[in-house]
Amino acid sequence: MIPISLHKLISIRKKDILLYAVVLITLGFSRLCILIIPFRIIITWIGQVDKETPLDSSSNQINFVNRLKTIIIRVSNNTPWESSCLIQALCAHWLLRLKSIAHTTYIGVRLNKMNLLESHAWVRTGNTIVTGEIDHQEYSVVGKLGYFKQAIH
Structure with missing residues (x-):
């Protein structure tokens, strides 16, 4: 059961209730994918390897992001x-893609205090880090996957 207080539930804006539900379902789907699908396959869904999207974003996208x-x-x-962080990054990727918002997913690594390798994933669109913002600058980027919005014909 999700521990959320009645006060918090009531304070959610009506227009965000659907987005909360979609995020919950997408996080669950992302978790399931991570558990059953090899990572080498998952990254092929995310975007173009070694490509980054521009740092600018349109003002009408900023509110949604x-x-x-x-x-x-x-x-x-x-x-x-x-x-x-990877599950959150996949969730953000799929929901930004659904809205045709260009974004980049980053995979980074660092050595921790015990000299063990740690990995981290984060998503950026425009100048905004959507997921994985905390400590992302401490990681060396080993993968960039750019998703460029598709032209509508």
Whole structure:
């Protein structure tokens, strides 16, 4: 069961209720994918290897991106499963892609205090880090996957 207070539930704006539900379902789907599908296959879904999207973003996208960022953080902190940075990044990727918003998914690594390799994933669109913002600068980027919005014909 998701531990969310009635007060918090009531305070959710009506237009965000659907987005909360979609994020929860997408986080669960992302977790399932991570558990059953090899990572080498998953990365082929995310974007073009070694490509980055531009740092600019349109003003009409900024509102949605900021709402999505906040909701992914809130929901991922309350899922009954582990919603790691990679799961959050996949969730953000799929929802940004659904809205045809260009973005880049980064995979980074660093050595921790015990000299063990740690990995991290984060998503950026425009100047906004959507997921994985905390400590992302401490990681060396080993993979960039750019998703460029598709032309509509």
